[in-house]
Amino acid sequence: MKLSLFTALVATALMISGCGNRDDNQSSSAEHGAIAAKIEKGPHNGRLLRDGNLAVELAIFEDGIPPEYRAWLYRDGQLLPPSAGQLQVVLQRLGKVTDTHAFTAQDDFLRGNAEVYEPHSFDVEVTAQIDGKTLHWQFDSYEGRTTIAAAIATQSGIRVLPASPGIIRDEHEVQGLLTLVEGRYARVMARFPGPIRAVSVAVGDTVKAGQPLATVESNVSLSNYVVSSPLSGTVLARNANIGELAGDQPLFEIADLSTLWVDLHVFGSDATHIAAGAAVVVTRLSDDLNIATRIDRVLPSTATASQSTVARATLHNDDGHWRPGTAVRALVTVAEDQVALAVPLAALQRFRDWDVVFVRDGDDYEIRPLQLGRRDGVNAEVLDGLKPGDPVVVEQSYLVKADIEKSGASHDH
Structure with a gap:
């Protein structure tokens, strides 16, 4: 996407302001890296939580299975049997969503009873009981999250709309010419x-x-x-x-140029889909001026030279902006399907190996990995990853992505 000078300046301001905002509310990138480096790891590469001579190693395990918590108990550095204690993990996600994970003994570890679904971005509260002693730990583990002040977001053109149902169109692009109307x-x-x-x-x-x-x-x-x-x-x-x-x-x-015909040349299998009544958006090749109309009829004969079928639409030209002989392209909608949830293509970004959108909660923005279905030139169907009403960034989403990547927000397993 090409940025105007103004947009580029705004983007720069966003990055600078975003960093400044994080100085007030959370660690800077360098500090975050230093803190991450201080996280003690256990033998199973999990986060080691200590309290005196007791410890809990907590890890997200996702090797060939949906992500789940696994934990190991220690006394004086020695592994305890899982029956030696009890564990509960409470996750507070963006948007005041709370997930509670209880644990049961399996082999030499405690296994969480629920999937730790993406994104792995939350405030964590761990409660353990070992040797009759109750232990508490709290820490944050953020992934794909950033903070952008409301004024900066508005200035940068970041626009948010609630996730809602939409329409996915089966569209076919064809070429054509404007011609004079017979009898006129x-x-x-x-x-x-x-x-x-x-x-x-x-x-x-x-x-x-x-x-x-x-x-x-x-x-x-x-x-x-x-x-x-x-x-x-x-x-x-x-x-x-x-x-x-x-x-x-x-x-x-x-x-009489107040009305013109648009003769669209349809090739191959497209001719079996396009019929009278289909909606069409006609765009002038020279300057992308466009107008909406509908197919009036599909002519019965085939053009000998091109072997194309001609679909004809009427274009109202009272303003005189269109001229006979003009080359056009047209997007013909042959079907429209209502879907339960859809997002604009402009809202989608790639993060790691996911298609994501960004949701907003106050001044915080966070990724939502999506499972997508059908898409057209405007919208994509959402099969999983969003709920109706979730506040989704629909414009300037790339600025939010850039700020997240700049902050290096990631999680540890």
Whole structure:
């Protein structure tokens, strides 16, 4: 995506302000790294929590199974049997979501009873009972989370909308040309041959039905007669000049340009999907000006040279912005499906190996890994990972991603 100078400056301001905000509310990247380096690891590469001569090693295990907690108990550095104690882990996630994990003995460890679903980003409270003593630990483990002040988010154009149902469209892109509508175009001829005595219009002039266009002296009667416009429209061509002879060639070409046809050339299997009534958005190739209309009909014959089928739509051109002969592309919608939950494509980013969106809670933003279904040129269906009403960043989501990557927010297992 190309950034304007203003957007680039805003992005820079966001990064600077984001860092400043973290200085007030959480550790800087360097401090966070230093703290992470101080986390003591146990023999199973889990986080080692100590209290006197007792300790709990807590790890998220996800080798070939959905992520779950596993824990080992220690006294004086020696592994205890899992029956020697009890354990509970409470996770407080963004948005005041609380997950409680109880543990049961298995082999030489305690196993959590629930999946630790992504993202692994939460405040952790651990309660253990070992040798009749109750132990407590609290720590944070954030992943894919950052803090952006509301004023900075507004200035940067970060926009949030609640997750909601949407429409996924089956769309086909085709090419075409604007053409004149039959019955709204005329080649104006002289009724009798003879010299042209007067011409009253030029190419581009707007004329009314019955308006004089030229005066011709008849070779038969030697009297003048008026050549008038048979319809209201625009003069497209003039082949008449004073002193020239009017004969069997058209003097003028007049067309009503207030309505044009869009002839779309459909190839192959697309022709079996596109039918009358289908919605279509027509876009001019030269400048991306677009207009919405519907397919009127699919012509019964096939173009011999291109072997294409022509689907024809009507384009209303009262403002005169469209011209016959203009090349266009068109997006034809052949089906629309309502889905329970959808997000704009602009909201999606890649984080690790996931498709994610960012949800907001106050000034905090965090990833939500998604399972996606169908998508079109605007929206993607969400099968899992969001709930209706979740506040999703739908504009400038890449700025939130950049701030998360800059902060290096990650978790330890």
